[in-house]
Amino acid sequence: EDQVTLLAGRPKVIACPEDDDFMTAFDKMMAENIQMRTQESLKVPQLDIAVPMHLRGKNKKTACPTSFGAPAPGPTKEEGTVSFVLMTKKGNKQQLTNLDVPVTACFATKFREREEAERME
Amino acid sequence: EEEEEDQFYMKDLPKYACAYCGIHDPACVVFCNASKKWFCNGRGNTSGSHIINHLVRAKAKEVTLHKDGPLGETVLECYNCGCRNVFLLGFIPAKADSVVVLLCRHPCATLSNLKDMNWDPSQWQPLIQDRQFLSWLVKVPTDQDQMRSRQITAQQINKLEELWKENPDAKLEDLEKPGVDEEPQQVLLRYDDAYQYQNIFGPLVKLEADYDKKLKESQTQDNMVVRWDVGLNKKRIAYFHLPKANDEMKLMHGDELRIRYIGELHKPWSGVGHVIKIPDRSDFSDEVAIELKSNAGVPAECTHNFVVDFVWKSTSFDRMQAAMKTFAVDETSVWGYIYHKLLGHEVEDVVLKCTLPKRFSAPGLPELNHSQVYAVKTVLQRPLSLIQGPPGTGKTVTSATIVYHLVKQNNGPMLVCAPSNIAVDQLTEKIHKTGLKVVRLCAKSREAIDSPVSFLALHNQIRSMDSVPELSKLQQLKDETGELSSTDEKRYRALKKQCEKELLQAADVICCTCVGAGDPRLAKMQFRSVLIDESTQATEPECMIPVILGCRQLILVGDHCQLGPVVMCKKAARAGLSQSLFERLVVLGIRPIRLQVQYRMHPALSAFPSNIFYEGSLQNGVTAAERLRKNFDFPWPQPDKPMFFYCTNGQEEIASSGTSYLNRTEAANAEKLVTRFLRSGIKPEQIGIITPYEGQRAYQVQYMQYSGSLNKKLYQEIEVASVDAFQGREKDFIILSCVRSNEHQGIGFLNDPRRLNVALTRARYGIIIVGNPKVLSKQPLWNHLLTYYKEQKCLVEGPLTNLKESLIQFSKPRKLVN
Ligand SMILES: [Zn+2]
Ligand SMILES: [Zn+2]
Ligand SMILES: [Zn+2]
Numbered sequence: 001e002d003q004v005t006l007l008a009g010r011p012k013v014i015a016c017p018e019d020d021d022f023m024t025a026f027d028k029m030m031a032e033n034i035q036m037r038t039q040e041s042l043k044v045p046q047l048d049i050a051v052p053m054h055l056r057g058k059n060k061k062t063a064c065p066t067s068f069g070a071p072a073p074g075p076t077k078e079e080g081t082v083s084f085v086l087m088t089k090k091g092n093k094q095q096l097t098n099l100d101v102p103v104t105a106c107f108a109t110k111f112r113e114r115e116e117a118e119r120m121e
Numbered sequence: 122e123e124e125e126e127d128q129f130y131m132k133d134l135p136k137y138a139c140a141y142c143g144i145h146d147p148a149c150v151v152f153c154n155a156s157k158k159w160f161c162n163g164r165g166n167t168s169g170s171h172i173i174n175h176l177v178r179a180k181a182k183e184v185t186l187h188k189d190g191p192l193g194e195t196v197l198e199c200y201n202c203g204c205r206n207v208f209l210l211g212f213i214p215a216k217a218d219s220v221v222v223l224l225c226r227h228p229c230a231t232l233s234n235l236k237d238m239n240w241d242p243s244q245w246q247p248l249i250q251d252r253q254f255l256s257w258l259v260k261v262p263t264d265q266d267q268m269r270s271r272q273i274t275a276q277q278i279n280k281l282e283e284l285w286k287e288n289p290d291a292k293l294e295d296l297e298k299p300g301v302d303e304e305p306q307q308v309l310l311r312y313d314d315a316y317q318y319q320n321i322f323g324p325l326v327k328l329e330a331d332y333d334k335k336l337k338e339s340q341t342q343d344n345m346v347v348r349w350d351v352g353l354n355k356k357r358i359a360y361f362h363l364p365k366a367n368d369e370m371k372l373m374h375g376d377e378l379r380i381r382y383i384g385e386l387h388k389p390w391s392g393v394g395h396v397i398k399i400p401d402r403s404d405f406s407d408e409v410a411i412e413l414k415s416n417a418g419v420p421a422e423c424t425h426n427f428v429v430d431f432v433w434k435s436t437s438f439d440r441m442q443a444a445m446k447t448f449a450v451d452e453t454s455v456w457g458y459i460y461h462k463l464l465g466h467e468v469e470d471v472v473l474k475c476t477l478p479k480r481f482s483a484p485g486l487p488e489l490n491h492s493q494v495y496a497v498k499t500v501l502q503r504p505l506s507l508i509q510g511p512p513g514t515g516k517t518v519t520s521a522t523i524v525y526h527l528v529k530q531n532n533g534p535m536l537v538c539a540p541s542n543i544a545v546d547q548l549t550e551k552i553h554k555t556g557l558k559v560v561r562l563c564a565k566s567r568e569a570i571d572s573p574v575s576f577l578a579l580h581n582q583i584r585s586m587d588s589v590p591e592l593s594k595l596q597q598l599k600d601e602t603g604e605l606s607s608t609d610e611k612r613y614r615a616l617k618k619q620c621e622k623e624l625l626q627a628a629d630v631i632c633c634t635c636v637g638a639g640d641p642r643l644a645k646m647q648f649r650s651v652l653i654d655e656s657t658q659a660t661e662p663e664c665m666i667p668v669i670l671g672c673r674q675l676i677l678v679g680d681h682c683q684l685g686p687v688v689m690c691k692k693a694a695r696a697g698l699s700q701s702l703f704e705r706l707v708v709l710g711i712r713p714i715r716l717q718v719q720y721r722m723h724p725a726l727s728a729f730p731s732n733i734f735y736e737g738s739l740q741n742g743v744t745a746a747e748r749l750r751k752n753f754d755f756p757w758p759q760p761d762k763p764m765f766f767y768c769t770n771g772q773e774e775i776a777s778s779g780t781s782y783l784n785r786t787e788a789a790n791a792e793k794l795v796t797r798f799l800r801s802g803i804k805p806e807q808i809g810i811i812t813p814y815e816g817q818r819a820y821q822v823q824y825m826q827y828s829g830s831l832n833k834k835l836y837q838e839i840e841v842a843s844v845d846a847f848q849g850r851e852k853d854f855i856i857l858s859c860v861r862s863n864e865h866q867g868i869g870f871l872n873d874p875r876r877l878n879v880a881l882t883r884a885r886y887g888i889i890i891v892g893n894p895k896v897l898s899k900q901p902l903w904n905h906l907l908t909y910y911k912e913q914k915c916l917v918e919g920p921l922t923n924l925k926e927s928l929i930q931f932s933k934p935r936k937l938v939n
Contacts, residue, residue: 002456002457004265004456004457004458004461004468004469004471005468005469006265006268006461006466006467006468006469007466007467007468007469008268008466008467010264010267010268011163011164011165011166011264011267011268012166013164013166013167013168014166014167014274014275016274016275016276018274018275018276018278018279019167019168019275022167022168022169022174022177022178022275023168023169023252025177025178026169026173026177026252029177029180029208030208030249033182033206033208033209034208034209034226034227037206037209037225037226037227038227042202042228044201044202044228044229044232045201045202047201047229047232047234047235047238049200049201049222049238049240050238050239051215051218051220051238051239051240052220055218055219055220056217056218056239081257082219083219084214084219084220084221085219085220085221086192086220086221086222086223087200087220087221087222087223088192088195088200088223089198089200090195097191097192097193098191099191099192099221099257099258100257101221101257102256102257105246105255105257106244106246107212107213107214107221107241107244107246110214110244111214111219114217
């Protein structure tokens with residue numbers, strides 16, 4: 001009953017010079033930022049971002065209950081999404097958060113395909 | 122007590138609402154670390170999401186996610202090097218596991234040993250794609266939510282960003298505020314969004330408020346003589362004559378006045394009180410009475426040297442402004458369907474699921490006729506309906522019946538409003554008859570005022586509640602002594618508040634004025650169904666007050682062919698504030714359901730209004746025989762038609778007040794007609810004289826009393842008033858005195874077809890129009906009316922004892938500039 005169907009439809013882009021200017025500015029900003037970054041000589045820390053041990057191989061259907069308060073990844077949640085875990089840092093502490101990634105994202109598709117393949121074996 | 126009122130119902134957008142469009146779902150918004158503002162990840166009508174639009178224009182690069190979003194408060198940064206430039210960030214997934222990590226494009230995502238750690242750098246995905254944050258990181262608001270938010274354009278975004286450079290706190294509204302001397306923006310038929318609606322109506326409400334304030338505050342009266350009394354509740358009452366109370370001041374029950382003593386017999390004193398009595402025809406007194414809020418230091422021994430000022434209150438205007446704001450910022454305030462319909466957007470029709478009752482008439486109310494049944498049936502199934510009730514068609518019974526069925530269908534209380542207290546009381550009475558549990562909510566300042574439904578008023582229901590003995594005891598103490606100790610008072614208020622809440626929540630129906638719906642006592646309640654009676658007499662912002670309390674089904678009742686809302690400020694009226702919401706919805710193509718059977722007028726009286734104002738659709742529910750008075754001897758020119766146009770050609774003068782017109786000949790003729798009615802046995806209360814000008818009204822009242830041949834008292838009891846004062850009411854006999862007969866000017870007031878409609882539809886048994894056909898016929902509508910009367914052989918002149926058909930030639934109608 002809550003569904004309201006607007007006959008005018010959905011939000012539509014209104015083309016105008018201001019919007020064109022924005023698109024140009026966006027492209028320019030993106031390009032400049034990338035260029036500047038690659039020209040900079042950066043000292044970055046030694047790479048140490050291993051996939052956390054307890055998340056490894058857990059995506060198979062044999063996944064065990066959540067331990068260490070870490071969310072359990074599962075391959076599918078709702079139709080059209082794959083559950084991933086996002087690794088972030090808060091200060092120096094590692095944080096893991098569940099993330100539903102739509103299959104329209106390349107890596108999610110790949111992941112699902114691989115999973116299917118493994119199940120077939 | 123009411124000082125604690127107001128304020129907390131003011132809704133505002135949360136801090137984290139998108140600074141462009143107002144969307145405020147925590148999962149959809151992002152904080153710009155540089156500008157300290159929030160933006161959403163929806164594109165609206167631009168080609169990038171709002172946050173990206175902003176970052177690009179403000180040249181900002183760092184953002185934080187909302188603490189209540191799925192990831193919690195998170196600064197987006199490279200997991201390895203801490204780089205926070207979102208234009209450089211992206212994700213890579215693990216090779217074999219469902220884990221992703223955020224890394225900068227360079228150098229971290231290109232480091233060679235990533236692969237050794239089971240990551241797959243070839244799958245790198247930038248955070249911003251297609252000028253929008255990845256939807257699985259920052260949710261994109263739904264189309265529905267985006268269509269309901271502020272429809273900001275790229276041009277406006279540019280302007281706003283410019284404005285922020287000088288004033289970081291600037292709002293989009295600031296761009297559109299009219300200058301001080303500018304004409305306000307005209308109202309529209311359709312609005313992009315509720316923000317635009319608010320931006321257009323807000324300044325108009327402000328204009329009206331300013332006008333009202335100035336008018337009221339200029340009404341200070343000095344040299345007042347006061348008579349003191351004490352009320353039953355032990356409070357002091359001051360009586361005095363206020364010459365301007367009637368016309369200019371439009372004093373109402375509940376208004377606040379300040380009274381000051383400036384004489385020498387007592388030290389200076391001032392006190393504030395509510396008006397509990399206004400000049401009233403029924404008791405022939407023109408005294409005003411106010412009940413003082415506090416008895417402290419009242420110089421009751423003094424009678425002279427008082428000054429009275431009007432204390433202007435902004436409450437009603439504040440509530441309109443608050444309602445429009447809530448309409449814009451709170452998506453739970455009105456269901457989407459109604460939101461878009463009110464703004465004039467095209468929405469797919471919705472039929473509400475409901476089981477139609479077997480019997481459409483409600484208990485305790487009269488049986489409905491076919492058009493009333495049709496109205497009830499249709500309304501129950503629709504989320505938004507307009508009911509047009511021409512004069513005498515049983516609008517109130519139909520409304521009460523609808524309320525009865527809606528309450529039976531839905532759980533939870535229903536809200537029923539009308540712009541005026543009188544209309545609310547009438548409807549309340551009818552709804553009460555159906556057996557529903559009704560609470561009439563009154564403004565606190567009006568609690569002392571009596572009405573036929575006083576016993577249903579919340580404050581009286583609380584008094585008669587005996588379930589809380591402590592409250593009854595405190596109430597008794599307060600009544601007896603006039604005041605309570607501060608601890609008792611505190612306890613009393615707390616108990617009262619609790620009881621009010623319980624009564625309101627247990628009610629089937631809550632009835633109040635439109636402005637009353639903004640009462641803080643209703644602020645936390647939700648009303649799924651709302652019915653507004655006489656909605657064509659309310660301004661749009663007034664109508665919005667009851668609507669924004671969670672409405673999912675809205676019924677507007679009224680008649681846009683009768684008088685509209687009264688707007689005093691000409692500037693605001695010209696800009697369109699005097700057009701009702703009902704009327705705009707009709708223009709938008711929503712067809713009102715029309716009640717078609719009238720039970721008021723003699724069929725001969727309804728014919729012209731039906732043809733001219735209602736496309737001939739009015740049917741008569743009364744017969745000529747039922748509207749014939751037996752043994753009534755009156756010189757109707759056509760015995761079967763109790764109506765005529767009485768031609769006069771008296772001169773019009775400007776009344777002593779300088780702004781109003783008067784016509785002595787017409788007043789004399791009206792008196793002769795009245796005397797004839799009275800002699801034939803008609804009672805004074807059955808007669809009404811309608812005259813458009815205050816000057817004529819005053820003169821007519823005076824003239825009848827001094828020149829009428831019958832007892833003065835009889836003439837005093839006859840109601841003489843403007844068309845506006847008669848709207849919504851009826852009399853057995855109406856004399857309409859048109860006044861204008863100036864060859865060079867328009868006919869002013871009666872130029873408005875809606876006013877003429879009201880004037881012609883007040884009478885049940887007979888109507889007589891007194892006027893100058895030569896002048897009136899210049900106006901096309903009046904020309905119609907005169908021609909009709911002529912055709913009916915009801916256009917007459919000469920003495921009452923010898924009325925003759927008039928052969929007067931009409932003027933050619935022309936467009937008159939009023
Ligand atoms: Zn936005
Ligand atoms: Zn990095
Ligand atoms: Zn809309």
